[in-house]
Amino acid sequence: MTTLTTLLPAALDASGTTTTGEAILFWVLAPIMVVGALGLLFARKAVHAALGVIVVMISLAFMYVAQDAVFLGIVQVVVYTGAIMMLFLFVLMLVGVDSSDSLTETLAGQRVVGIVAGLGLAVVLAGVIGRATYGAPVGLQDANAETNPVGLAKIVFGQHAFALEIVGALLVTAALGALVLTHRERLTPKRDQRQRADARVAALADGVVLTPLPAPGVYARHNAMDVPALGPDGRPLEASVPRVIRVRGQEADAREYAARIDRVLAGGWAADSEPPPQASEPLSGDEPATAALDAATSQTGQNGPAAAPDQSTEADR
Amino acid sequence: MTPHLAVATADFSQDNFWIVLLKGAAILVFLLTSVILAIWFERKVVGRMQIRPGPNVHGPFGLLQTVADAVKLLIKEDISVRAADKAVYLIAPAISVFAALLTLAVVPFGPAVSIFGHLTPLQLTDFPVAVLYILACTSVGAYGMMLGGWSSGSTYPLLGSVRSTAQVISYELAMGLSLVSVFVLAGSMSTSQIVESQSSFWYAVALPVAFILYVVSMIGEVNRLPFDLPEAEGELVAGYMTEYSSMKFAWFYLAEYINALNVSAVCTTLFLGGWRAPFPLSAINDGMLNTGWWPVLWFLVKVWLLMFFFVWVRGTLLRFRYDQFMNLGWKVLIPVALGWLVLVIAVKALQEFGSVNLRGPLFLIAGAVLLVALAVSFFIPDKKEVAPPEPEPEPFDAFAAGYPVPPLPGQVLPPSPRKLRAMAAAGATSDPKTTPEEEVDRA
Known part of the structure; x- marks a missing residue:
């Protein structure tokens, strides 16, 4: 000390x-x-x-x-x-x-029950504490004579061993209960990394891309995620823009950006239209595209569209 | 508790205000300079392991590289993310660093020495639950990572902080259990007493399983490869510190290296005899090397050997997949730690209450187990390379599934058009079943 x-x-x-x-x-x-x-x-x-x-x-x-x-x-x-x-x-x-708290009560009469239970607890505690008697204090020097943890251990495992056992049993029961409640029988065989990789390679023939999808045109032409990269043929690669942005229809019009570059190269001004050009109709007005994309994703488990390159070329024509 | 093992805690009765201040400042200076050295050391050693020189431009042996990096980091623009929860975003790195700086306060660097005429232990403080205090500091430090990731208001940092939480909770269990066997054997949780009780043999020798468990879980605890999942750059950019820059990022970085030094120091103290000189040296001149300022040297050597081990592991092992990592923690480390603890307590109880001296028999048993294991290892047959059965040659479709594909094992490449012409020219004189190699040899 x-x-x-x-x-x-x-x-x-x-x-x-x-x-x-x-x-x-x-x-x-x-x-x-x-x-x-x-x-x-x-x-x-x-x-x-x-x-x-x-x-x-x-x-x-x-x-x-x-x-x-x-x-x-x-x-x-x-x-x-x-x-x-x-x-x-x-x-x-x-x-x-x-998530800030929602104040709507889902359980009927919850507040009343809560108040009653709280009052009951207060009464019990007041009764117990009011009737409690204390022994004469021994003083910190004596209590910690054999160092603090040893003194505490002697009280907990000596005087209160029974209470400790009960608390232990309660905790073990709670842990077991949690295990039982969350236990679930496996219905399908577990697929490991190897099998999933094999499945992806096998799906290669269906137009699934094995490699990572092309990155968006960030840094190449522009500093934003919504600008598609341009392929070797000069066409925008639809798959390069993140799927979420495409589904929301927030994709930028790549041809407009390409045209800007051309204007600058020709000695003109970059800004033709002030606001950044948005694709006028996302995915050529093909609204069920979301479902199609989801299908394409779930079919392979890959985070990207399956047949994206084909779609983009179609959209451009 | 254990009269024959009980040894006095370090005596701090001569400490006054300025000695405490001096020791605190010394710990701070030691940690900060060691971090600078540790970063250089890690880059240099990892570089050598990957057969490249590592930093070698600034200063002798590239020693000033870290200083240059630190200055560059400090004068970078301090970007605050707009979506961030400002207050928590600022506090989080501070929590990390402050919690990391607290640990070494209870680690003994050496025995009592004389500082300006005051006889004082080389240790800032010690109390009966010092090792628990170390655990408390690390668990508070985990809040830094966790809140930093949450407050960034971004997905990758949040994932990183969720991972770090799960990691800290599960690996602290194994770590705590491995420490309990040290407490049982030493009869104390005070660091100076634990070092004192290792005077005859180190706990790394007496409690090998606990030592291994501690070493594994300490790597998990400080988020270093192969357990650096909260900041796995291949999956989460930089995990919880993705959105941090400049000084705030530097604080996280600092905390990470301080933590590595901390766990090395704790491992040294609890398992490797602390500041005690290793065996042959400790016998010189009746333990001369265990007195005065010498022990600081042994302590530092052990800490840096452990730091080297960290770097070695980083340079050797690949990062675990998350489920493998959790399986290792919950299904291997914790059960083994529990079993080992029961064993240690049983032996200890026999010794205490049965009043039998088990040390001799235990060493015999351990030696016998080692010998038997060694002998058995000679009789385990090497895994035979099972040759795959030679598959029947099957027709090869060069455009299977619409793509040009190479032949798979068991498929035979059909002869090329040129070879067909050559075979036709050779006519009936040559054997049509020549292998391509023979064909090439002939040409």
């Missing part, structure tokens, strides 16, 4: 009052914790609320360490901050980047 007292002069002095060091630590951390806790309540984004909780947890760990409960303080960070909040954030991120 000697080191900690040099770094954080924290323990109570002989008269039982807080030392200056601990008082300073408290008054620095307390406002931060309150702000973090308020952040949990009022933050609009779920991730910000989670960040507020993390701030409170880490500050709380500092407090524990300052009060000579080193093990508790560190385990607070390892378990709660490092694992549980991490899992929370993991789920929040996967659910959606911007």
Whole structure:
């Protein structure tokens, strides 16, 4: 403990009052914790609320360490901050980047039940805490005589061994329940990387492209994703523009860009029309193109259209 | 807990304010300069492994290359993405670096030395749960990656941060379990006591399985090849730091190398005897090399050997596929770590409560197991190259499925028109079944 007292002069002095060091630590951390806790309540984004909780947890760990409960303080960070909040954030991120809370209640009477349950819990807690009796404090020196973790271990695995076993059983049950609920029989044989590669090669004959699709005309002619690259024959390569942009009809008209270059080479001005030229009719007005593209993609499992080169030439003619 | 093994924690009673400050500053300077050196070292060693010189232009042996790179990085334009969540986007790299800088505070660089007349251990601080504190720092550091990826408001960084979360959670389990066997054997979680208890033999020797588990999971923990999935450049551009530039990017980069140094230092402390001199040296002059400032040298040598191991692994192995990586973590490392832990605790309990000295028999058993394994390895027959059955020659379609294709194994190329003419010219005198080689020889 000697080191900690040099770094954080924290323990109570002989008269039982807080030392200056601990008082300073408290008054620095307390406002931060309150702000973090308020952040949990009022933050609009779920991730910000989670960040507020993390701030409170880490500050709380500092407090524990300052009060000579080193093990508790560190385990607070390892378990709660490092694992549980991490899992929370993991789920929040996967659910959606911007999903702010929807305030419509899906369960009828949820609010009433919640209030009743909360009140009940408050009554139970008040009853238990009100009736609790405390033994005479032994003092930190005696409690941490055999170092903090050893003292704690003797209490947890000695006095409270039964409670610990029950909590252990509960956790194992929960883990097993999660395993059972998420278990699924495999209905189809597993396809490994080798088989998928073979299937793609076999589909080569159906016009599937094995190589990566051509990159868009970025850097070659222009600095935007929506400009198709030009093929060796001078025709725009439809497949070079990302599929999403094509499906949305946001593809730029490549011939217009090609014409610009020609104008510049001929000594004229680049800008003929001010706004960047958009394709007048996406994929020559062929609206079910989405379905066609999806079909082409799913058929091979490749992230690109199957018969794209043919389509582009048709669209251009 | 274990009276015969209990050794005193390092004694910090003579530390005063400026000694603590001095040690803290020394750790900071050590980490920052080591990172500069580590980047040069990695590029140089990887270069040699790939038979090219590596950086060799700026300064002697290219040593100033990293300095030049760092300055270039700092004076680049600092781009903030418009879709980013501004506050979190700024905080994330800072979290990474600060958490990375915290770890070495509890790592002992050497025994007690005299600094300006004060006898003090070469270690900023130590307390009964120091190793848990290291785990806490790494798990806070993971928030840097995670929040950085999320706050960028972009797909690849988000995927990178989701991967890093999953990776940290699953590999920290295996790492923690492998550390528990060290705690059990040392009877303490304080770093100075763990080093002290390795005076007779290193835990890398006593707990080989835990050592291997730790080494594997430490590579996973600091996101280096072959486990660098959160920033796999072939899949995610640069993962969680795709949208970062200039100084903010530099902070992530810095944190990554500091973390590599950190886990090397922790591995040295927990498994490789810490600052203790390796065996033949430790016997010289009654342990002279284990006193004074000498141990700093041994510590640094061990840390840099581990750094070399990092680079070696990077230069040798390919990146894991994500499912393989997760399978390794959950289906191999964690079960093995659990089994090993049970074994260690059983042996320890026998020793403690059965009051039998198992050290002699254990060494015998370990030696016997090694010998048997060695003997068995001689009797395992080499995998025989199973020759594929010679397939019947099948007709070859040069335009199968509409494309010009080469003959597959088992298909025979039909004679070329020129060869057909040659065969016709040779007429009935020559054997029509000549192989192409013979034909060429004849021509």
